[in-house]
Amino acid sequence: MKKTISLLIAVLFIASFCHSQEQTDKKLRIRIYSTVNTNQIVVTPSFGTYVLDGQTPIRKQDKLILKAENGKLKALMGEKVLFSKDSVKLSSEDLKCFFQITPSNAKMRRYDNDLIVLLSKDKNNLLLINEVTEDNYLAGVVQSEAGGASDNVEFFKVQAICCRSYMNRFINKHIKEGYNLCDDVNCQVYLSRANKNQCIEGATQTSGEIIVDENDRIIETLFHSNSGGMTANSEDVWGNKIPYLRSVVDSFSIGRPNYQWEKEISQKDWLNYFKNKGVNIKDYNTKQELMNFSQEDGRKVKLFDIPLTQIRKDFKLKSTFFDVIPWGSNVKLKGKGYGHGVGMCQEGAANMCDEGYEYWEVIEFYYTGVKIKNLKTDN
Ligand SMILES: [Zn+2]
Incomplete structure (x- = not known):
């Protein structure tokens, strides 16, 4: 008997410990639909039961409507007005619960755990916050x-x-x-x-x-889609040397979907671009260098004092890791990788x-x- 009781106590102790562990799991507040201005949402539990402001249970078949109206937050269930106040919280009964939310002007999404709804500063819209582990x-x-x-x-x-x-x-x-x-x-x-x-x-x-x-x-x-076979040093992209963002030879990127790209640009546009930046394109050797630029031995940072990051931006290139070859009346940029490379x-x-x-x-x-x-x- 004594054994049974102590076993029971042990089980209860472990159970309560697990429970409190689950309950104290730290939650974050994440603003959702942050780019959408909405004054009305419909919320329905997808799994489990919710409680509105510690009072009204909201179940799977319920459609809770929350809207900003006359400077207040109004809660309705169907036609029935539940209350009108400044903020509400929909709390889940446990951590497995999730709900679906549909703003009047955006697509439905599903989120885990709890929902807090506040009025925006001007009181015309809703501020939606997912409280989540x-x-x-x-x-x-x-x-x-x-x-x-x-x-x-x-x-x-x-x-x-x-x-x-x-x-x-x-x-x-x-x-x-x-x-x-x-x-x-x-x-x-x-x-x-x-x-x-x-x-x-x-x-x-x-x-x-x-x-x-x-x-x-x-x-x-920091991450990017594809390094093109070699990642970049942070200072070569942003001028800021960070010890853990070093260039490494990356054979794992080779042959992946974003490994290579090509772009043709007319010779005239290409050379004029550098001319406008003060490069003397009348000089034969300079012109040859601009038309036959190569990074085969590794990533470079500049082409005639013009940062490759700037050239990437101006010509909308997938990366700064490219070679240039003459191609009829054009130049062909043969590039590797996609993204900043850091x-x-x-x-x-x-x-x-x-x-x-x-x-x-x-x-x-x-x-x-x-x-x-x-x-x-x-x-
Ligand atoms: Zn942000």
């Missing part, structure tokens, strides 16, 4: 930003750690506006909850993990994971001298 948020970001790039969990672990590092670095970016981060590219894209299993696994299997530099500071996890190459990372490299090996390959730290277990 870190890993649910990260799974959603990983799927929104890179969901189609791979089906390999290992790749999504890499993505999740990068997104978690960004999240921790910028966690108070919008704190003065009443939330942590927004769902736009200005923070991290977060267009829905994750429903792709590999994205969810990527976030949960790396829970708490971030990337730090040798001084234990969270790194800036930090992690996404296509190369996906390829490394498919070849059997583990997520930390990918991170250590693209970010020089960094280490992975677990915020939940490491000091």
